[in-house]
Amino acid sequence: MDSITCIIIDDEELARKRLIRLLKPFEFFQIMAEASNGQEGLDLVEEHKPELIFLDIEMPLLNGFEMLGRLTHQPKVIFTTAYDQYAIKAFEENSVDYLLKPVEKDRLEKSVKKLRLYKTLSPDFASLQSLIDHLKPKKELRTLTVKIGDKILLIKLEDIVHIEAEDKYIFLRTADGNSHLTDFTLAGLEERLPDNFVRIHRGSIINTDKIKEIRKSFNGSLVFLLSDKENTKVSSGRSFSDSLRDRFDI
Known part of the structure; x- marks a missing residue:
């Protein structure tokens, strides 16, 4: 050589x-x-x-x-x-x-x-x-910004229960039952958020720290009962279910 x-x-x-x-x-x-x-x-x-x-x-x-x-x-x-x-x-x-x-x-x-x-x-x-x-070590993300008119709100990650896509809009759902429209995409959020935020559906990301209960659905999907004011239920997409069962050892 x-x-x-x-x-x-x-x-x-x-x-x-x-x-x-x-x-x-x-x-x-x-x-x-x-x-x-x-x-x-x-x-x-x-x-x-x-x-x-x-x-x-x-x-x-x-x-x-x-x-x-x-x-x-x-x-x-x-x-x-x-x-x-x-x-x-x-x-x-x-x-x-x-x-x-x-x-x-x-x-x-x-x-x-x-x-x-x-x-x-x-x-x-x-x-x-x-x-x-x-x-490269990622900067620790602690808040997400939401614009309301001339104001910018800082939403703490610990207050976010799940993130949901509706049509072309992305909403942050918080534990107090409020929804905040954000300019982020789900893909962009999935890249930046810490590991306790998990994509469970092409239109949903949940905060696993806010899971109250997980149920198996008849069609093979999982239903997550979340600990917010509304006791929200969010179902996993079929393509996500296998990896979620592995993650939660179900």
Whole structure:
């Protein structure tokens, strides 16, 4: 295998030294530099323009995602992380890989095999950028805005029982029995809302913290009795029912 120029970017010195030691038997790796934070990594990558970087995610000054977003030179990337939540299937579906720390020899060998497959390819930064955008920590959403004339109301998420589409309009239904027209789409809300909000129908999202009772319907759907002033009942769509039964272990 031809030599591969690389830079190791990790704020933990012991992690960098371990990786260097594990890479030593693979003589084709040419380690050009080490960086102990994202800003230093950014500067070194732009200076040396390596083919590959081993990149930690949680680092001071700039985290791994922020650093990648500022690069003009785009190397191949193998993420190294101690955080298991980042080790998702998406890494394996792009021309990148990840190593869970502490890095193990066998797992590193798999990454090397993957590099052999992708050696002749150009870095797919579009796919990587999409992955970065997907993994960026989301700002915690606590309220949704509703416009009423010249006023803007802030509706607390904890007060929302369910969200419902009627024709082309989307309404936030709150525990006090009120309904608020919002400019959001259901798809947009589904993307932004926290995990306790679940799509149960193409026209409905419910707050699972507000479920009082779940009943099975004769047609295979589920009926959710919600804890609002109206004791609202909302039925799941057929295509959503299987995943909902799994979620609620029904």
